[in-house]
Amino acid sequence: MTMSKSTQPIAPKRIVIKLGGSMLERLNEGHIANFKSLQEQGIDVIIVHGGGPAINKQLEKNNVTSTTVGGIRVTSEESVSIVQSTLIGQVNPTLVHQLNKGGITAIGLSGYDNLLTCTFLDKETYGFVGEIKEVNSQLLDTLLANGIMPVISCFGCANDGIPLNINGDIVANKIALAIKAESLLLVTDTPGIKIAGEVQQVVTVKAINNWITSEDIYGGMIPKVTAALDCLAEGIPSVKIVGETLEGTTILQQEVYA
Numbered sequence: 516m517t518m519s520k521s522t523q524p525i526a527p528k529r530i531v532i533k534l535g536g537s538m539l540e541r542l543n544e545g546h547i548a549n550f551k552s553l554q555e556q557g558i559d560v561i562i563v564h565g566g567g568p569a570i571n572k573q574l575e576k577n578n579v580t581s582t583t584v585g586g587i588r589v590t591s592e593e594s595v596s597i598v599q600s601t602l603i604g605q606v607n608p609t610l611v612h613q614l615n616k617g618g619i620t621a622i623g624l625s626g627y628d629n630l631l632t633c634t635f636l637d638k639e640t641y642g643f644v645g646e647i648k649e650v651n652s653q654l655l656d657t658l659l660a661n662g663i664m665p666v667i668s669c670f671g672c673a674n675d676g677i678p679l680n681i682n683g684d685i686v687a688n689k690i691a692l693a694i695k696a697e698s699l700l701l702v703t704d705t706p707g708i709k710i711a712g713e714v715q716q717v718v719t720v721k722a723i724n725n726w727i728t729s730e731d732i733y734g735g736m737i738p739k740v741t742a743a744l745d746c747l748a749e750g751i752p753s754v755k756i757v758g759e760t761l762e763g764t765t766i767l768q769q770e771v772y773a
């Protein structure tokens with residue numbers, strides 16, 4: 516039997532929304548209504564979150580210092596347990612609670628929940644930082660098929676259970692690719708990529724690479740654009756870096772000729 520065009524099952528559209536730590540502190544009912552409305556339109560929504568400012572606060576409280584290399588936190592053994600308890604113990608449940616209160620059925624996950632297979636990224640340079648080797652997309656498919664919104668904190672472990680810190684933008688990147696998302700939205704504390712103080716509305720891959728070299732893009736924006744470029748290169752059609760109004764910079768894979 517052949518299926519007519521109209522009876523073929525339509526794969527749901529999927530969007531990965533990454534909420535940066537500083538943006539999380541400003542998450543309001545409008546954002547949550549927005550996510551709910553996407554779900555009501557039949558779009559599968561997956562949230563990935565960071566928590567940089569909350570981690571900084573907890574490290575400071577414990578008199579632990581940390582540095583970053585290319586926007587990635589160099590994570591000592593002492594820091595990694597603070598990062599773990601902050602992301603999985605505080606930031607994730609707070610966000611899941613906010614979503615549930617807003618009428619969304621959300622569930623919190625981290626790499627520990629049989630979701631991410633990780634190894635050390637480069638122990639000598641970064642310490643306890645993970646590199647994602649595999650995503651259990653079946654687990655996400657099952658949750659999404661049941662109308663449950665996965666809320667993923669950027670933390671995982673090695674096969675032997677050793678905790679590993681992972682940058683949130685990189686987690687969003689790998690999740691978006693694994694579930695074949697149509698769209699990746701990186702929500703942060705700046706309304707898109709700014710160059711010489713001006714928000715850039717549409718940028719190309721080439722321009723981004725030049726701005727990394729010229730250091731117009733630096734710090735936490737580096738893993739963000741790296742994640743964005745990787746998703747574009749792997750065929751995700753829409754990648755945006757946006758501020759809390761969800762408006763910002765659209766990144767295009769190709770140069771656009773007028």
Ligand SMILES: Nc1ncnc2c1ncn2[C@@H]1O[C@H](COP(=O)(O)OP(=O)(O)O)[C@@H](O)[C@H]1O
Nearest residue numbers: 535536537703704705708709731732733735736
């Ligand atoms: N060209 C740029 N445009 C905008 N922000 C930039 C740029 N280069 C570096 N940044 C920095 O990147 C920060 C966003 O990254 P980060 O703090 O890691 O955010 P998040 O917590 O949302 O992941 C901005 O607040 C800004 O300080």
Ligand SMILES: CC(=O)N[C@@H](CCC(=O)OP(=O)(O)O)C(=O)O
Nearest residue numbers: 536565566567587588681682683
């Ligand atoms: C390895 C690494 O850099 N991990 C990040 C994880 C949190 C994060 O990415 O938070 P934002 O999304 O707010 O930046 C960190 O320790 O800050």
